[in-house]
Amino acid sequence: MNRVFDYIRTRLLPGRQRERRSLAALFSHFQRVLELNNRTLTTIASMHSKLGGGYIFDLQYLRSSKQYMVDTARELLDAFDAMAPGKYPELYASFRDIRSKLESELERRPILPDVMVIPFEDIGPKDMDAVGAKNTRLGIIAKTSSVTVPSGFAVTTSAYLLFMEHNGLGETIKGYEEAWRAGNLPAKDASDTIQALILAGTIPTRLRRALNRESDALRRKLDDKDVRFAVRSSAWGEDGALSFAGQYDSYLNVTSEGLLDAYKKVLASTFSPSAMEYRREYDFKPDEVYMAVSVQGMVQARTSGVMYSLSPVNPKMNCIDIAGVWGLGAPVVSGKVKVDRFAVSRDSGHAVLSESIAEKPLAQYGQPGGSVEMEPVPEDLQAVPSLSSEEIHLLAVTAMRLEQYFKKPQDIEYAFDQDGALVVLQARPLRIAVCDDAQSPELSDALKAYPVLLSGEGDVGQQGVGAGPVFVAWEGRDLETFPDGALLVAHVSSPQYASILHRASGVVTDIGSPLGHMATIAREYRVPSLLNASRATMVLQEGEMVTLDAEQKTVYQGLVKELKLHDFMCDRMEETYEYRLLRRMLKLIEPLNLFDPTAGNFTPQGCQTLHDIARFIHEKSVEILTDIPNASAAGEACPGGRLELPVPLDLVVLDIGGGLAPECAGGLHGLRTRRTIRLDQVESTTLHSFVNGMTLDGVWQSTPVPVDFSSFMSSMTRTFSTDTTGAQRIGQNLAVISNQYLHLSLKLGYHFTMIDCYESVDGVRNVVQFRFAGGVTGVTRRSRRAKFLSNVLKTYDFSVTVKEDLVVARAKGRVAQDVHWLMYILGVVVAYTRQLDVSMVNDAQVLEHCEEFERIVNQAISN
Structure with missing residues (x-):
């Protein structure tokens, strides 16, 4: 039914675009948009806070939160549609898609991309569900870091589902798992049966072709006809909040001919006895069992090992733990061999704090036939450190770099190849708990x-x-x-x-x-x-x-009962099904993909989350309100008149609700009027603040400034984009005001200024936005003025973007007192910069004018 209403609203009522809307009604819709936008962001923050471990919640909380978010987003869409009737029908389509995915998550039917393989270099954070955490981290490292990872590709969770569907295994496996969970079947028996079914299965044609295509591409990329592969698991949940360390199988030195079998073996390891028990311990549901697979070009390692960017054993030592052996690193993580150990300072320089060199009689290497075997280490290397001091330092630098990127201590597997190049094989969060319970004398x-x-x-x-x-x-x-x-x-x-x-x-x-x-x-x-x-x-x-x-x-x-007190160690965060489901839901709610309003993805179709929808609507609703002067020029009656000012600024004021004193009631049609309004008749406190700054003694320059001929000709041949011209289209300086809102469109000489200010009872929704462009001089001097504006505005905590002579600045979430102060500063800025580009003859004057501006403001404060 909702979809029917959406269709009627967006497709069958195009005439709404031609409805005449009063400015007061438009502003009322804008206020509703801001209210709902604020509610959306508050709810997102509340849902995210539940992941902190201090809350207990159930599926009912998730269902009700999802419904509240969806209902709020729908109200937000409708309020925005009232401001721009029928203009953005695609926004409803994006909303319906996100809503459908949320419902699928709650119904345990996650929506996965219909793709079989993804190369590492194409993997990003959004692909977590498709390729698992291990593959995602490798893709992120490959794209965003100078750290080298193996070349390779991910076989997706969609491929896993296709394999299960093709072989008719879904319900069969579910039956064996239910029998095991009920205690009617030992874990080993259930595991053996399920794994045998998977290993006997056939790989669907589509998946087989994708695997062959990507493995051939990897062979060409590595320029190795006899390339070998490392085939590793990358299941849901693995290497995320939980590690699943060692629960799934990996296969090394796999030949091209053995790749398909190795893939099936990794899928089968999804149901090893230990993995099944691990999932049951953390309440993993059957619908959370998705196995992606990592296929990497095999690193023929000279030395391999594991390192922790922060010692999990003694975090207070502030050291990096490194373990290394000759050959491949599988024996290290399996705990089957003695290893060289190094404790390295995390501080700059990474001094080796301690080392323990083990006797290493055996090492694991790949064999020509495709297997891996333990081989004798030459006697002269058995007691020699497997890592040089330079390699230890490089490992420490790498560990800190990855920790810094992922914002958490890391558990890293690494290898040095036969040429001595470092390759990071995987990285995952390192779980550390610190307990300060010291032993008492008693x-x-x-x-x-x-x-x-x-x-x-x-x-x-x-x-x-x-x-x-x-x-x-x-x-x-x-x-x-x-x-x-x-x-x-x-x-x-x-x-x-x-x-x-x-x-x-x-x-x-x-x-x-x-x-x-x-x-x-x-x-x-x-x-x-x-x-x-x-x-x-x-x-x-x-x-x-x-x-x-x-x-x-x-x-x-x-x-020893006294020691049992240590059972009260640091609490761990709950790792329940509800926590994991909330994380997946938040992927459709919380991330923000729309940052830059000028970017190509800032469209209704680019909205991938409810946060994106809220962001898009907020930005576009402000644009609509900014365009109010043109709506006014169309002939609608509105209280207002020309404002008396002590400076020569011909400023027309239009009141859309509570911005002027009651005695100013009575409509103005367009801007054709000589009616005069005194400043004491203006109720808008933000306009008062702006005028006070603009009329500050000594700031408004009235004397003519000489302009060179080339600068004048440059200004005459320039064109301006529609979003910066503002009042140019109506030939007027204009202020649109209410008791909460102020829009200014100013044409002063050859430059244009637009200011929007919204002041609410709470500081969360307050916003001040400033746009400036143009000038009479050439691009160099105009750019100097833009740099001056940027420096000044940043001083007052505006976020600023500069493109040649265009300056866009914004300040959000300020309390009312701050909003009035910022409007005062913008008033001073407008007056000070009227003809400033003409005097910007060299770069040194940018700093000089910044200092002069600061002196003027400080003097005004002291007076």
């Missing part, structure tokens, strides 16, 4: 009563205290038997334990690194973790009750 005394089983060994993955019976995860042990609250003890820190990690009270491993996947997941779950503790599986016995103090690298025998 606690130290209490700890003396408990035998110490391990002390001073290992690396901290996550600080905190955990207590429970020991569960030793020996090779091949059934993890389904892991009891809730047990302490996980393992030889290596493998991400396979992610499926039980949320149930563990703590983790201790013989081998591992705080930079591995399991440590990342432990931090997400806030599970205290001590890794690389060497003797853990030999010292800690199955079923024994122990207490882990990860911060102190100590394991006590028995349950």
